[in-house]
Amino acid sequence: MNSKVSVHKLNLFYKDFQALRDINMEVPAHLVTALIGPSGCGKSTFLRTLNRMNDLYKGVRVQGRVLLDGMDIYGEKCDVVNLRKKVGMVFQKPNPFPMSIYDNVAFGPRIHGIKNRKKLDEIVEMSLRAAALWDEVSDRLRQGALGLSGGQQQRLCIARLLAVEPEVLLMDEPTSALDPMATLKVEELIQVLKQDYTIVIVTHNMQQAARVSDYTAFFLTGDLVEYGATGDIFTTPKEQRTEDYITGRFG
Ligand SMILES: Nc1ncnc2c1ncn2[C@@H]1O[C@H](COP(=O)(O)OP(=O)(O)OP(=O)(O)O)[C@@H](O)[C@H]1O
Numbered sequence: 001m002n003s004k005v006s007v008h009k010l011n012l013f014y015k016d017f018q019a020l021r022d023i024n025m026e027v028p029a030h031l032v033t034a035l036i037g038p039s040g041c042g043k044s045t046f047l048r049t050l051n052r053m054n055d056l057y058k059g060v061r062v063q064g065r066v067l068l069d070g071m072d073i074y075g076e077k078c079d080v081v082n083l084r085k086k087v088g089m090v091f092q093k094p095n096p097f098p099m100s101i102y103d104n105v106a107f108g109p110r111i112h113g114i115k116n117r118k119k120l121d122e123i124v125e126m127s128l129r130a131a132a133l134w135d136e137v138s139d140r141l142r143q144g145a146l147g148l149s150g151g152q153q154q155r156l157c158i159a160r161l162l163a164v165e166p167e168v169l170l171m172d173e174p175t176s177a178l179d180p181m182a183t184l185k186v187e188e189l190i191q192v193l194k195q196d197y198t199i200v201i202v203t204h205n206m207q208q209a210a211r212v213s214d215y216t217a218f219f220l221t222g223d224l225v226e227y228g229a230t231g232d233i234f235t236t237p238k239e240q241r242t243e244d245y246i247t248g249r250f251g
Helices: 043-049 080-086 101-111 117-130 134-140 150-162 180-193 206-212 230-235 240-246
Strands: 003-014 017-028 032-036 060-068 087-090 168-172 198-202 215-220 223-229
Touching (some): 003 043, 017 043, 017 198, 017 215, 017 223, 032 043, 032 206, 043 168, 043 198, 087 150, 101 117, 101 150, 117 134, 134 150, 150 180, 180 206, 206 230, 223 230, 223 240, 230 240
Parallel strands (some): 032 198, 032 215, 087 168, 168 198
Antiparallel strands (some): 003 017, 003 060, 215 223
């Protein structure tokens, strides 16, 4: 496996509550890895350790190592702003900024110092095309992003991420607020995006994990119970607890 992210003996505490225990995982490059497990098992917490989003919470302690292309993201040399540019995140509820479609996508590049109008136009078009949204919005780039449908807003958030040229996309239940058609579009988009990006997705929906991912990690109360090729996890899990979860015995 060609690993993009390697996680070694990762432990995470919220004050004195341990939310992740001794997690070891290799996240393969240019594939989709799904994180599944019942509510509260630590999926979102784990996802947030991959771009140090947990730093934003008070009282969080992280032990262990997370290597991105071999570089320890918790090491002293790591520049967190640059890390979050490389490892971007999409959230459960689409959260476009209250500004135009164009300005949403141009936001990141502008912050990173790009001012040239033609260059920005190019980035905006490329990012919207990559997020499979261009055809729906090209004639109204100056209109407010909040006027888009939920599914369009989520793809806009993905375009906003792509505009800063990330390498890894973290998606925290990206379709849970969307209807089935909008969900399908985002799932199709994920399949296209994995050619260029490494994707880690948290999902409550096991069918979705089975549909979109190449590898699946099953978490339970802070432990990584089982991790492997999605086909194996869903057809021949090694652990009884995995089987009980995927066959709907709990969760
Ligand atoms: N900021 C926080 N402060 C304290 N405890 C937290 C915090 N965030 C999460 N937790 C706790 O850590 C554990 C893991 O939470 P997390 O949100 O990662 O689980 P999850 O599997 O993503 O759940 P869900 O599917 O419901 O979102 C839970 O017991 C939760 O209550």
